[in-house]
Amino acid sequence: MRILVIEDDERLGNEVAAGLRSAGFAVDLAPNLVEADLKIAVNTYDCLVVDRGLPDGDGLALVATKRQAGQRVPVLMLTARDGLADRIAGFEHGADDYLVKPFALPELVARLRALCRRREQPTPAHLVLGDIDIDFPRHRVVRAGILRSLTAKEFGVLELLATRAGTVVSRSELIECCWDEMAEPASNVVDAVIAQLRRKLGAPPVIETVRGTGFVIGHQPFAP
Incomplete structure (x- = not known):
């Protein structure tokens, strides 16, 4: 946000x-x-x-x-x-x-x-995607019963992708929503955070790269 x-x-x-x-x-x-x-x-x-x-x-x-x-x-x-x-x-x-x-x-x-x-398309307080359970107010992510420790930035990126599950989110959208004017859009800052998210969330991968477009989490991208 x-x-x-x-x-x-x-x-x-x-x-x-x-x-x-x-x-x-x-x-x-x-x-x-x-x-x-x-x-x-x-x-x-x-x-x-x-x-x-x-x-x-x-x-x-x-x-x-x-x-x-x-x-x-x-x-x-x-x-x-x-x-x-x-x-x-x-x-x-x-x-x-x-x-x-x-x-x-x-x-x-x-x-x-x-x-x-409270916005027109509000962020839910709680969201479950497959075996990932996300508690937005508490910034708490559990996958397969294991608590995953995310940085504030990693959680912000996951929040945006999860609340738009099934929709591709571009790098520019991620920078616009999750970074401020201190960010360097030309750097690999987005890719670095996505890589860290994938590592911390573990296998099987839940974030898909859509080449030339951005990233997406499917509605049911992994087995619950």
């Missing part, structure tokens, strides 16, 4: 981004409304985390504009403005959730995962 964090405090923005990346999200940062608007125009995000007091205006203005344009990407307001009127204004302008600073990172992670699950 790819998140845009709109935060003008560089230290806080970097801390939030690092925390979310460690939880498996791909994260881009924007310090103001202008840069945020540019990033939203060229990237697809699963959720926006928006501060209110930005150098070039109130983050609510961006949210209201996107809602008026018909964009339904989930929005979490992350701000020090904790008054009842502020929270009500956030929801009235199109925010889906409101978290007040200071905050606990685990709560932010939980709220973002909940928002992403």
